[in-house]
Amino acid sequence: MIPTEELKKVLNIAGESIVENADGTIRLVATECKECEQRVFPPTAVCPECMSENTKLIELSETGTLYSWSVVHAAPKNWTTPYIAGYVDMPEGVRIFAHMVGIDPAILSFDMPVSVCKVTMGQEPDGKPIESYSFSPIALGEN
Numbered sequence: 001m002i003p004t005e006e007l008k009k010v011l012n013i014a015g016e017s018i019v020e021n022a023d024g025t026i027r028l029v030a031t032e033c034k035e036c037e038q039r040v041f042p043p044t045a046v047c048p049e050c051m052s053e054n055t056k057l058i059e060l061s062e063t064g065t066l067y068s069w070s071v072v073h074a075a076p077k078n079w080t081t082p083y084i085a086g087y088v089d090m091p092e093g094v095r096i097f098a099h100m101v102g103i104d105p106a107i108l109s110f111d112m113p114v115s116v117c118k119v120t121m122g123q124e125p126d127g128k129p130i131e132s133y134s135f136s137p138i139a140l141g142e143n
């Protein structure tokens, strides 16, 4: 199992970067600069484009497209391998890094539609599941 703090650092998990809806679905939250409209994920207090602190939180769309991915076989001690590390382009203009869990990499293709989902990445020492965001391909006919 992956150490919690290490995983949170890699995925930039913070309380305000994920919202969970009543039906169990999640959305990612980014910041949008009120000065230059630059959008950033995970949320930041300062706009990296114009250095303004005048930012607001925005909810990102449910679906994006797969920009690129790689199957990772080498990882820090205690990590489960292999895993898929991918980048997803969201309609809001944000490119998001994510670990993709429980997916056969053979089915992935460039620009394929993927939707954000919640996954269990590991377990705390007390047995509590470590949940995070991920993306999974949208099956044809869905949506």
Ligand SMILES: [Zn+2]
Residues within 6 Å of the ligand: 033, 034, 035, 036, 037, 038, 047, 048, 049, 050, 051, 052
């Ligand atoms: Zn800005």
